[in-house]
Amino acid sequence: MEFITFEQQDFVGIITINRPKALNALNSSVLEELDKTLDQVDLSNTRCLILTGAGDKSFVAGADIGEMSTLTKAEGEAFGKKGNDVFRKLETFPIPVIAAINGFALGGGCEIAMSCDIRICSDNAIFGQPEVGLGITPGFGGTQRLARTVGVGMAKQMIYTGRNIKSDEAFRIGLVNAVYPQEELMDAAKKLASTISMNAPIAVRNCKKAINDGLQVDMDAAIVIEEKLFGDCFETEDQKAGMGNFLEKDKEKKLKVVPFQNK
Ligand code: DAK
Numbered sequence: 001m002e003f004i005t006f007e008q009q010d011f012v013g014i015i016t017i018n019r020p021k022a023l024n025a026l027n028s029s030v031l032e033e034l035d036k037t038l039d040q041v042d043l044s045n046t047r048c049l050i051l052t053g054a055g056d057k058s059f060v061a062g063a064d065i066g067e068m069s070t071l072t073k074a075e076g077e078a079f080g081k082k083g084n085d086v087f088r089k090l091e092t093f094p095i096p097v098i099a100a101i102n103g104f105a106l107g108g109g110c111e112i113a114m115s116c117d118i119r120i121c122s123d124n125a126i127f128g129q130p131e132v133g134l135g136i137t138p139g140f141g142g143t144q145r146l147a148r149t150v151g152v153g154m155a156k157q158m159i160y161t162g163r164n165i166k167s168d169e170a171f172r173i174g175l176v177n178a179v180y181p182q183e184e185l186m187d188a189a190k191k192l193a194s195t196i197s198m199n200a201p202i203a204v205r206n207c208k209k210a211i212n213d214g215l216q217v218d219m220d221a222a223i224v225i226e227e228k229l230f231g232d233c234f235e236t237e238d239q240k241a242g243m244g245n246f247l248e249k250d251k252e253k254k255l256k257v258v259p260f261q262n263k
Helices: 028-040 065-069 073-091 108-114 142-150 152-161 167-172 182-197 201-214 219-232 237-247 251-255
Strands: 004-009 012-017 048-053 058-060 097-101 104-106 118-122 126-128 178-180
Touching: 004 028, 012 028, 012 182, 028 073, 048 058, 048 108, 048 182, 058 097, 058 108, 065 073, 073 108, 097 108, 097 182, 104 108, 108 126, 108 142, 118 167, 118 182, 126 167, 142 152, 167 178, 178 182, 201 219, 201 237
Parallel strands: 012 048, 048 097, 058 104, 097 118, 104 126, 118 178
Antiparallel strands: 004 012
16 A cells, blocks of 8 residues: 555554645545555454544645546546545444544545544644635535534534634534644544443444434434344343443453454
8 A cells, every 4th residue: 555554553453644745635546545444454353443644744634636626527526436435434434433633634634534433633733624715515525524513503614614723623613522732642542442442342333333323314213223233232242241240240350351243
């Protein structure tokens, strides 16, 4: 791979978009490599992913404007589909994905972060959807995910003005869960990922699916989705061990990682 690196640390996979000279802008190759990287994640041994950008200046400065500038309508549509497919793959990936946003997250950069489950950022992070200034609309889900993440009014303001916001404002409006000094960001991301990966993996996966799928339907249907995924956890080793440890008051065992179960 030319533009993506993958590193496995225990149960955590770290994906780095590595195109720092272009501030990690997303061209077709980056999108294709990201797609392949996700396909290659060993889900029997990985419980959480971290997505970040190389360098200390930029997470992702958007889709590659140079590549996009000469696209025909048909090519623009194909490029948009490539991006949307991989963003959706991230969003629906079976395990949680944490975006560790280490600088600019503009346009497609903000959009890819919003496809992740959890966003944390460094204090120099800058967010924005500047597309209207380039004569286009956000094309990788920005009009949809930003409104769902920060509310309709704030999303419309950010998108219509194309104004960038700093990390403190991103935190205030709920676009990120926490802000860290740049040098502490990756440790914080790893700690968060490690905490998630110490929990029962089937339950964590089912929580992600329940939240994601439930948000697409009305509450009656959403509760049915939850019921099914709740029921699905029973008779797993994780459920038996987790509840058994509690009933046996075995605090040591409770802290042990329950072996992953493929179903
Ligand atoms: N694309 C390509 N190259 C980029 C880039 C980008 N988005 N952002 C930065 N670079 C490159 C710069 O060209 C420069 O390259 P060299 O000149 O050194 O070769 C290098 O990265 C360093 O950038 P700067 O010299 O500009 O660095 P500064 O610190 O001065 O400024 C900046 C940093 C992030 C403020 C600035 O680079 C900037 O404004 N970049 C563009 C940010 C932006 O507008 N992003 C949104 C892109 S639009 C679609 C689906 C999705 C999309 C569109 C369509 N369809 C459905 C069809 C998505 C659109 C977008 O994301």
